Amino acid sequence: MIAAxxxxxxxxxxxVLAAAQCDAPGAKIESxxxxxxxxxxxxxxxxxxxxxxxxxxxxxGAGPAPTxxxxxxxxxAHRHGMNYRAxxxxxxxxxxxxxxxxxxxxxxxxxxxxxxxGGRTERLAxxxxxx
Amino acid sequence: MKAALVFAAALVPLSAGANGLVPLGPxxxxxxxxxxxxxxxxxxxxxxxxxxxxxxxxxGARLFFDARLSANGTVACATCHVPSRAWTDGRxxxxxxxxxxxxxxxxxxxxxxxxxxxxxxxxxxxxxxxxAMLDPREMGASPALVAGAIRADPGLAxxxxxxxxxxxxxxxxxxxxxxxxxxIAAFVATLNSGRTSFDEFRDALARGDRAAAARYPLASQxxxxxxxxxxxxxxxxxxxxxxxxxxxxxxxxxMLGAGKVDPGRHGGIKRLQGDRFNLLGQYSDDASGASATxxxxxxxxxxxxxxxxxxxxxxxxxxxxxxxxxxxxxxRDVVRHYSELDMERIHxxxxxxxxxxxxxxxxSADLVAxxxxxxxxxxxxxxxxLPAVPGCR
Numbered sequence: 001m002i003a004a005x006x007x008x009x010x011x012x013x014x015x016v017l018a019a020a021q022c023d024a025p026g027a028k029i030e031s032x033x034x035x036x037x038x039x040x041x042x043x044x045x046x047x048x049x050x051x052x053x054x055x056x057x058x059x060x061g062a063g064p065a066p067t068x069x070x071x072x073x074x075x076x077a078h079r080h081g082m083n084y085r086a087x088x089x090x091x092x093x094x095x096x097x098x099x100x101x102x103x104x105x106x107x108x109x110x111x112x113x114x115x116x117x118g119g120r121t122e123r124l125a126x127x128x129x130x131x
Numbered sequence: 132m133k134a135a136l137v138f139a140a141a142l143v144p145l146s147a148g149a150n151g152l153v154p155l156g157p158x159x160x161x162x163x164x165x166x167x168x169x170x171x172x173x174x175x176x177x178x179x180x181x182x183x184x185x186x187x188x189x190x191g192a193r194l195f196f197d198a199r200l201s202a203n204g205t206v207a208c209a210t211c212h213v214p215s216r217a218w219t220d221g222r223x224x225x226x227x228x229x230x231x232x233x234x235x236x237x238x239x240x241x242x243x244x245x246x247x248x249x250x251x252x253x254x255x256x257x258x259x260x261x262x263a264m265l266d267p268r269e270m271g272a273s274p275a276l277v278a279g280a281i282r283a284d285p286g287l288a289x290x291x292x293x294x295x296x297x298x299x300x301x302x303x304x305x306x307x308x309x310x311x312x313x314x315i316a317a318f319v320a321t322l323n324s325g326r327t328s329f330d331e332f333r334d335a336l337a338r339g340d341r342a343a344a345a346r347y348p349l350a351s352q353x354x355x356x357x358x359x360x361x362x363x364x365x366x367x368x369x370x371x372x373x374x375x376x377x378x379x380x381x382x383x384x385x386m387l388g389a390g391k392v393d394p395g396r397h398g399g400i401k402r403l404q405g406d407r408f409n410l411l412g413q414y415s416d417d418a419s420g421a422s423a424t425x426x427x428x429x430x431x432x433x434x435x436x437x438x439x440x441x442x443x444x445x446x447x448x449x450x451x452x453x454x455x456x457x458x459x460x461x462x463r464d465v466v467r468h469y470s471e472l473d474m475e476r477i478h479x480x481x482x483x484x485x486x487x488x489x490x491x492x493x494x495s496a497d498l499v500a501x502x503x504x505x506x507x508x509x510x511x512x513x514x515x516x517l518p519a520v521p522g523c524r
Contacts, residue, residue: 047369047370047375048245048369048370048375048376048377050424050425050428077483078483078484079483080434080484082430083377083378083429083430083432084425084428084429084430085428085429085430086428087427087428099424099428100424100427100428101428102425102428104375104376104377105366105367105369105375105377106365106366106369107366131161131162131165
């Protein structure tokens, strides 16, 4: 068990190995540099119901390690976002929990992940359709 | 859902009005079905320990009709929330101790709401009740006045003590006032609208019962099709309560007169965040804090200016006049508003959701017929007097 903990800690500390952490179950979105694996709590998002997002953020290849995450959402076709601001808490080893999200109407939403790292911010978006 | 899809497929070949059914596609059926089932369960409010307590509900019923809770003894909750008027007052703008700027919303189905008041300036029924009690233009009360009224009436004091397990004499004025509003909230949460002809149609669609669905008038069916389709109404008037519980700017002017505006949701959030009776404060009974998630995370935005809450459409035909300031007298006027929407009035930072619907006269009439079908046929039967409540010794 102790050995296993050391292996996990080592993986978190070495960016080259970091992408492997994002093999966890969940929806995956990625760019050239970043991988985000996330799941919502509860798993099924309902209009008008608060939900949380559990996310794991990893660097791809030898890219700089992500240092911070912000989570937001919008409806581009309606040109508005949420009426609520998510609070993101880091949980260590690239894991984050965003709480307080609420989609207030049906339609096409984008769940937005703004990842800081290497002196820049990269935005990854997941499309979610609510009926 | 599967039954609804099968039913949709069966409907497609029908011409309009054939067999008493208007053709509906699978998406239209899904959207109509999403407006139910009805009634919805009203859950206990964890922020209100009186919620669901029969003794508190009885006390709340008494207090709802009691004008002694106002500064001059003339205004009760029931002054504006008149039972026989679907718990509103039929006026364009409410009159308490003074004229107010907004229309009186119905309290029916309040137990299903997220925010309270046209601006959502309260996050619980009981904090909204306190807002009305303390507003100088509404009831103009004070903690001392409300607590004094309860302590001075042996019947009310007895009911208070039974409901809260603590003597009104031993609790401070503010706490007794909060108890009073929580009792009223417990009563209000019991005011739910019944089933409508739309609900029968919706349930028939959900189970694929063509004969039952055909009993819903054709004009209402056509109106329902517009509501979930061309009209795009169901995007905001969403779900079983026909409201998404949030705030939108819909091209209704919010100028109140020279140099004075109604800030709507912008002012509501400001008020909420400064309200010592909000769900983040010491008077909430929710130790978990879960019910305060909305209050903790709500975000004030520039676009909130001039936004008002999407009202429920249940019983809508009984709650004229309409819009946040009661400027529109009849449902046909509301439909005309959206049909001929003045885009110049939509806030420049507002959402790109509304467009003039450009409805024909027939379509407008159908949409009104649909809205009228959302009325509980028993809604007007409530007497305008204190319901019978058990006494207390």
